[in-house]
Amino acid sequence: MSRPDKRDEIVRAAMELIAEHGFHGAPMAMVAERAGVAAGTIYRYFENKDVLICDTYAQLEEQILGAIMAGYPEGRPIRECYLHICSRLVHYFLSSPMEFRFLEQFHNSPYGVAHRRDKLFGNKEKSIVMTVFEEGQGQQIIKDLPLPILCALTFGPLADACRDHILQFIALDEALIDRIAEACWDAVRR
Numbered sequence: 001m002s003r004p005d006k007r008d009e010i011v012r013a014a015m016e017l018i019a020e021h022g023f024h025g026a027p028m029a030m031v032a033e034r035a036g037v038a039a040g041t042i043y044r045y046f047e048n049k050d051v052l053i054c055d056t057y058a059q060l061e062e063q064i065l066g067a068i069m070a071g072y073p074e075g076r077p078i079r080e081c082y083l084h085i086c087s088r089l090v091h092y093f094l095s096s097p098m099e100f101r102f103l104e105q106f107h108n109s110p111y112g113v114a115h116r117r118d119k120l121f122g123n124k125e126k127s128i129v130m131t132v133f134e135e136g137q138g139q140q141i142i143k144d145l146p147l148p149i150l151c152a153l154t155f156g157p158l159a160d161a162c163r164d165h166i167l168q169f170i171a172l173d174e175a176l177i178d179r180i181a182e183a184c185w186d187a188v189r190r
Helices: 003-021 028-035 039-045 049-069 078-095 097-107 110-121 128-138 147-166 174-188
Strands: none
Touching: 003 028, 003 039, 003 049, 003 097, 028 039, 028 049, 049 078, 049 097, 049 110, 049 128, 078 097, 078 128, 078 147, 078 174, 097 110, 097 147, 110 147, 128 147, 147 174
16 A cells, blocks of 8 residues: 555544544544554654644545536626535535534534634635625625625535435435525525
8 A cells, every 4th residue: 555545544534433433532543443554654644633633624625625616607697606516515415424424523623613713714715615705795796794604604504404414304306405505595695
């Protein structure tokens, strides 16, 4: 197995264990065992568990961005861009329930709070979502609400719907996904 493969196996094992048991229920020894590597091998790739968790999230965030950007309607109206983001995000989560559970753990932890604060108020490059919100506000299409509220009105309902689908409380099909995305749009549009 080559170096990148071991690193990928460690990241995958960490994601699975954290999704299943939370951060505290996924000690490094368990991650190493699941990844099929010696415990010390993890430290060749990651300085500590915090770095492993943050790198795992960063890798997942890149995958999600790739999914959102597939077929992105660049230059189209804000509404179309917004609905595309919502729909692609839901489809990604439904096809990747373990990744979704990891994200829920991450976003509801101190790691997620720090990351979110930096994303919203730091000097990081704007995400496509932030760009859509800002352009929509600039065009007076999206409500003049703080960015965290716009995110809550968008991603809260989407995450809840995905969670309820994964738990088999509801069955999301294309028509229902479109209706949920439209409801989120109604919440943020002027």
